[in-house]
Amino acid sequence: MAKVKHRSVEERAANGKGYRKDTPVSSHTGWTPAPDRPDPVALLEEQNLTREQDLVPVRHGRMLVSPFTFYRGAxxxxxxxxxxxxxxxxxxxxxxxxxxxxxxxxASPERTLLFDLNDFDETLPGPFEYDVKRMAASFTIAARNNAFTKEETHDVTLTAVRAYREAMAQFAQMGTLDIWYARLSEEQLLETIDMAVATQKGKALKKAAQGMEKTARANVAKARTRDSLQALSKLGELVDGQYRIVSQPPIVIPARELGESLGVSADELQHVIREQLRSYRASLQDDRRHLLERFEVIDVARKVVGVGSVGTRAFIALLQGRDQQDPLFLQVKEATRSVLEDHLPKSKFKQPGERVVQGQRMMQAASDIFLGWTRGAQEDRYLYWRQLRDMKGSAVVEAMKPLGMTLYANVCGWTLARAHARSGDPIAIAAYLGKSDKFDVSITDFSERYADQNDQDYQAFADAVHSGRLESIEGL
Known part of the structure; x- marks a missing residue:
C-alpha cells in the first residue's frame, strides 16, 4: 500500500496555483500539429491489425459518414x-x-436514472486536460456538423469548458463524501431543462426551448423502457418453445453460426461459453455473484457496437431466470490496451478488462451491478461484462439545435468535472483553472484548431477509402 499524504486545503490550493506559473492556462492556446505528426490513416491501420477483419470495413463505413463520426473513432x-x-x-x-x-x-442499482459518462474503453490515470480537450473539441466538431454558425459553435464549446471550470470550483468547496455522492439524476436533469425553457425570451426561442424539453422528456421515458425484456423482443425469437438470438449478419451473428465459421463444434463452443461465465462470476462481489447464479445461459452472439469499437470482439449473452419472461442480456466487450498507454504510464492493472471496470467504478456516480471482467478464451484477449440494456439512453447529437447543444454542453461539463473530482484533487485543479475565463477561451481556441485538423484527417481517411487503400462497407 502506498503511503497517502494528507495536505491541508491551503497547501492543495497553493499546489494548483503553482502549476499556473509553469503551465499558464493560456498555454493551451495556439495548438499546431507536431512536425513529426504520424500519418492518421496509418494509426487506424495499426489498430485494425488486432481487430476482426470482416468488421474492419464496417468500422470504416461508420467513420466515413462525417467528420464527426470520424472523430468518434479517432x-x-x-x-x-x-x-x-x-x-x-x-x-x-x-x-x-x-x-x-x-x-x-x-439506471443506478436503486433504479434511478442518472446522467453520466458511459464509455471507459480507454480509461487511464492522466492529465485532466486530456479529457477536457477531447470533450471540448467534440462540441466544436458536432456543432459544425449541425451547420451552426461560427459564433454559435464558439459559444457552445466555450459553454462546455466554462461548465467544467465552474463545477470544479464548486467541488473544491465541498466535503469529500459530498463529492463522492454527487450525481445528476433524472429529476435534476429535467429541472435544468425546465429552467432553460423559463429563461428564454422571445416567441421563437421559447418555442425552440419547449420543443427541446418535449424531446428530452420523450428520450428519458424511452430510456425507462430499454431493459432486457425489451431487448428480448428486438433480439430474440421463439423456436421450438425456446428463445434464441436472431441472426442479423454481419451485425448480429449467433454462436450457432459463428462456431461454424471458426471451425468449432457446438459442444466445444458451449464449453468455452460456460467457462467464460464461470470466470466472470468470480470477478463479482458475493451478493451479485449469488444473483447471477440464478440465471442460466440460453444463447450467445457476436454483436457489432459503436464506431471506434467496431472490430474489437463484442458479444451479447441471453440468460434466463425464473422463466422465459425473466431474461437478462449481458454485453461482453473486448478490452485492449488504452490508446493513452502509448504515451502515458502503463495501467497498474495487467488485465485490460479490470482496467476498464475499475476506471468506470472510479468515475461514475453509480455503476452496473453486473460490471466484471475475465480473460478471453484466446491468448492475449481480455473482456469486460455489463448489462446490455439497463434503461440506457443517449442524446441524438446530430439533431441538436444551438439551444439544445448549449444546455447539453453545460451538463456534460459538470459531469466530467464531477468524475475528475472523485479521483483527482478538485481543490488543486480549481486553483489551477482560476476564476476568470482564460482557461475556457484557451481550450476553445484549441478545439477550433483541432477541429480544423480533424477535417483534414477525415479527408485523408476518405481519400484512403476512395483510393482502395482502406476497404469500407457503408450503411451498417
Missing part, C-alpha cells in the same frame, strides 16, 4: 496529438474518450 489519433500539448501535472482518472456522445442516462 481516439488513437488524438491521443498521439495530446502527448505534445501542455499539461499542468494534475492527474485524475481519465475517461480517455470523453466526446459528447459518450455521455448518457442509465
Amino acid at each position: 481516439a488513437k489519433i488524438m491521443a498521439a496529438d495530446l502527448k505534445d500539448t501542455p499539461r499542468a501535472g494534475l492527474v485524475s482518472q481519465l475517461c480517455g474518450d470523453a466526446h459528447l456522445s459518450n455521455f448518457g442516462v442509465f
Whole structure:
C-alpha cells in the first residue's frame, strides 16, 4: 500500500496555483500539429491489425459518414496529438474518450436514472486536460456538423469548458463524501431543462426551448423502457418453445453460426461459453455473484457496437431466470490496451478488462451491478461484462439545435468535472483553472484548431477509402 499524504486545503490550493506559473492556462492556446505528426490513416491501420477483419470495413463505413463520426473513432489519433500539448501535472482518472456522445442516462442499482459518462474503453490515470480537450473539441466538431454558425459553435464549446471550470470550483468547496455522492439524476436533469425553457425570451426561442424539453422528456421515458425484456423482443425469437438470438449478419451473428465459421463444434463452443461465465462470476462481489447464479445461459452472439469499437470482439449473452419472461442480456466487450498507454504510464492493472471496470467504478456516480471482467478464451484477449440494456439512453447529437447543444454542453461539463473530482484533487485543479475565463477561451481556441485538423484527417481517411487503400462497407 502506498503511503497517502494528507495536505491541508491551503497547501492543495497553493499546489494548483503553482502549476499556473509553469503551465499558464493560456498555454493551451495556439495548438499546431507536431512536425513529426504520424500519418492518421496509418494509426487506424495499426489498430485494425488486432481487430476482426470482416468488421474492419464496417468500422470504416461508420467513420466515413462525417467528420464527426470520424472523430468518434479517432481516439488513437488524438491521443498521439495530446502527448505534445501542455499539461499542468494534475492527474485524475481519465475517461480517455470523453466526446459528447459518450455521455448518457442509465439506471443506478436503486433504479434511478442518472446522467453520466458511459464509455471507459480507454480509461487511464492522466492529465485532466486530456479529457477536457477531447470533450471540448467534440462540441466544436458536432456543432459544425449541425451547420451552426461560427459564433454559435464558439459559444457552445466555450459553454462546455466554462461548465467544467465552474463545477470544479464548486467541488473544491465541498466535503469529500459530498463529492463522492454527487450525481445528476433524472429529476435534476429535467429541472435544468425546465429552467432553460423559463429563461428564454422571445416567441421563437421559447418555442425552440419547449420543443427541446418535449424531446428530452420523450428520450428519458424511452430510456425507462430499454431493459432486457425489451431487448428480448428486438433480439430474440421463439423456436421450438425456446428463445434464441436472431441472426442479423454481419451485425448480429449467433454462436450457432459463428462456431461454424471458426471451425468449432457446438459442444466445444458451449464449453468455452460456460467457462467464460464461470470466470466472470468470480470477478463479482458475493451478493451479485449469488444473483447471477440464478440465471442460466440460453444463447450467445457476436454483436457489432459503436464506431471506434467496431472490430474489437463484442458479444451479447441471453440468460434466463425464473422463466422465459425473466431474461437478462449481458454485453461482453473486448478490452485492449488504452490508446493513452502509448504515451502515458502503463495501467497498474495487467488485465485490460479490470482496467476498464475499475476506471468506470472510479468515475461514475453509480455503476452496473453486473460490471466484471475475465480473460478471453484466446491468448492475449481480455473482456469486460455489463448489462446490455439497463434503461440506457443517449442524446441524438446530430439533431441538436444551438439551444439544445448549449444546455447539453453545460451538463456534460459538470459531469466530467464531477468524475475528475472523485479521483483527482478538485481543490488543486480549481486553483489551477482560476476564476476568470482564460482557461475556457484557451481550450476553445484549441478545439477550433483541432477541429480544423480533424477535417483534414477525415479527408485523408476518405481519400484512403476512395483510393482502395482502406476497404469500407457503408450503411451498417
